[in-house]
Amino acid sequence: MRTSAHDVIIAGGGPTGLMLAAELALAGVDVAIVERRPTQGRVGGRAGGLHARSLELLDQRGIVDRFLAAGRTWPKVSFHAPLDIGDFPTRHNYLLALPQERTERLLAAWVEELAVTVYRDREVVGAACDAHGVDVVTTQGVPLRAGWLVGCDGGRSTVRKLAGIGFPGWDASTGWLMAEVRMREKPVPGFRQDASGRHAMSLLDDGETVGVVIAGRDPRVRSEPTLQELAAALKDVYGTDFGVHTPAWLSRFNDATRQADAYRKDRILLAGDAAHIHPPLGGQGLNLGMHDAVNLGWKLALVAKGSAPEALLDTYQAERHPAAARVLRNTIAQGVLRRPDDRTAVLGDFVTEMLAMDEPRRRFGAMIAGLDVCYDLGPGHPLLGRRMPDLDIVTDAGPIRVYTLLHDARPVLLDFGGAGPLRTEGWDDRLGRVTAICDAACELPVIGAVALPPAVLIRPDGHVAWTGDRDGLADALATWCGRPALPA
Numbered sequence: 001m002r003t004s005a006h007d008v009i010i011a012g013g014g015p016t017g018l019m020l021a022a023e024l025a026l027a028g029v030d031v032a033i034v035e036r037r038p039t040q041g042r043v044g045g046r047a048g049g050l051h052a053r054s055l056e057l058l059d060q061r062g063i064v065d066r067f068l069a070a071g072r073t074w075p076k077v078s079f080h081a082p083l084d085i086g087d088f089p090t091r092h093n094y095l096l097a098l099p100q101e102r103t104e105r106l107l108a109a110w111v112e113e114l115a116v117t118v119y120r121d122r123e124v125v126g127a128a129c130d131a132h133g134v135d136v137v138t139t140q141g142v143p144l145r146a147g148w149l150v151g152c153d154g155g156r157s158t159v160r161k162l163a164g165i166g167f168p169g170w171d172a173s174t175g176w177l178m179a180e181v182r183m184r185e186k187p188v189p190g191f192r193q194d195a196s197g198r199h200a201m202s203l204l205d206d207g208e209t210v211g212v213v214i215a216g217r218d219p220r221v222r223s224e225p226t227l228q229e230l231a232a233a234l235k236d237v238y239g240t241d242f243g244v245h246t247p248a249w250l251s252r253f254n255d256a257t258r259q260a261d262a263y264r265k266d267r268i269l270l271a272g273d274a275a276h277i278h279p280p281l282g283g284q285g286l287n288l289g290m291h292d293a294v295n296l297g298w299k300l301a302l303v304a305k306g307s308a309p310e311a312l313l314d315t316y317q318a319e320r321h322p323a324a325a326r327v328l329r330n331t332i333a334q335g336v337l338r339r340p341d342d343r344t345a346v347l348g349d350f351v352t353e354m355l356a357m358d359e360p361r362r363r364f365g366a367m368i369a370g371l372d373v374c375y376d377l378g379p380g381h382p383l384l385g386r387r388m389p390d391l392d393i394v395t396d397a398g399p400i401r402v403y404t405l406l407h408d409a410r411p412v413l414l415d416f417g418g419a420g421p422l423r424t425e426g427w428d429d430r431l432g433r434v435t436a437i438c439d440a441a442c443e444l445p446v447i448g449a450v451a452l453p454p455a456v457l458i459r460p461d462g463h464v465a466w467t468g469d470r471d472g473l474a475d476a477l478a479t480w481c482g483r484p485a486l487p488a
């Protein structure tokens with residue numbers, strides 16, 4: 001039997017796997033997805049929207065309008081209380097309400113445009129690394145071989161287990177039952193708080209289907225939920241089962257919080273829920289996975305093409321593990337604040353009061369929106385390690401936005417004219433060079449206005465890798481753009 005070979009195989013075509021596949025394809029890597037589901041169809045109710053930084057990432061690739069056209073914007077995010085982000089310095093100062101299924105379908109369509117191979121209805125069940133690559137065993141079809149395997153296969157990741165990567169953390173302390181159903185009786189949309197937690201009911205857009213979330217369930221129960229179980233739970237909380245019938249789906253989730261102790265082992269990497277799980281408070285999980293994908297994609301592309309040493313991949317763990325750990329901690333804190341006892345409610349009132357103040361609102365809002373991430377690239381200008389703002393600039397060719405320069409996922413050296421001669425020989429084949437004038441204020445979330453440096457090196461993920469007038473540029477290029485090409 002012949003083996004199909006690719007540079008990179010991604011196990012799992014959820015939001016993380018799709019985003020990563022697109023990033024690798026843009027960088028010219030032969031990438032394939034192996035996905036268990038036969039279609040991109042819905043898997044129960046999951047993410048309800050995209051946060052500001054995720055929208056910026058999609059803007060950096062020129063596809064954000066597709067998402068904006070499909071959803072509704074809302075100027076608030078949530079950390080225990082609603083936090084207004086309408087005054088944040090970003091073009092996307094809102095949450096985009098968009099069901100996960102639609103996000104996935106839009107990403108899948110983009111991946112198709114980029115001609116990524118997708119093996120559907122197949123599951124990764126085995127992986128064996130050697131010095132040059134990974135043999136990937138799937139449930140059907142020809143065996144696969146790749147230089148690298150990335151597990152984007154969700155919280156119960158098979159790839160993580162095959163690689164023997166630990167997943168330490170907090171066991172679940174409580175669980176939820178979730179469903180979309182029809183009801184013979186009139187539903188009561190809104191929240192209901194009782195001794196077992198905060199329950200929710202909402203009427204969906206079709207005017208007939210009711211979304212239900214029942215809190216306080218035993219997190220140890222793993223069986224598929226049934227309509228009878230939901231009816232009994234509704235009766236416990238609301239005193240009636242509403243004549244519930246015809247479930248579109250039923251599912252359960254819990255507050256288990258875990259993180260992979262390594263994001264890479266040999267030629268196997270992890271991203272998204274495969275690397276971290278946490279309760280869905282603040283709506284951050286899908287977003288976090290997209291951010292992992294955009295951090296990893298260009299690095300893995302450089303290594304897979306032999307242009308950069310494997311050490312570049314160490315920066316993936318160094319940057320993304322702390323970013324996810326912070327999200328895990330904020331979801332634990334939010335979960336504790338929701339505990340249904342009177343004393344916790346008092347604490348919650350104080351936190352709400354604090355978050356109504358401007359500075360906490362800005363800090364916590366930026367954290368949930370993913371706008372405050374700063375990778376530790378050493379001391380220097382406030383932009384260093386942070387996301388580059390989408391400034392309006394003017395080049396010889398006319399006005400343009402900075403994010404437009406990132407559409408093809410290549411690093412960009414942006415010269416604002418105050419720098420000395422910027423030498424980039426050896427990297428010109430993979431680097432965009434732009435000289436521009438910028439009159440706009442350079443304002444960062446939480447930090448405020450900062451002076452624009454003479455020049456910036458922007459990585460393909462939009463984070464600033466170097467600022468200055470000349471010194472240190474060659475080192476930054478060697479670190480982030482791979483080995484210099486030899487002179488012809």
Ligand SMILES: Cc1cc2nc3c(=O)[nH]c(=O)nc-3n(C[C@H](O)[C@H](O)[C@H](O)COP(=O)(O)OP(=O)(O)OC[C@H]3O[C@@H](n4cnc5c(N)ncnc54)[C@H](O)[C@@H]3O)c2cc1C
Nearest residue numbers: 012014015016036047048124154272273283284285286287
């Ligand atoms: C109730 C609930 C509400 C949520 N709300 C939000 C929210 O509002 N905002 C937010 O950002 N996040 C939210 N999340 C979290 C979000 O759904 C996840 O973080 C997100 O789906 C993770 O994406 P992923 O691609 O990493 O993993 P998944 O979405 O789990 O995708 C994994 C993919 O891998 C496939 N797969 C699994 N095993 C294999 C295998 N062995 N071989 C091949 N394919 C395989 C699966 O079929 C799946 O398509 C919520 C989650 C839940 C449960």
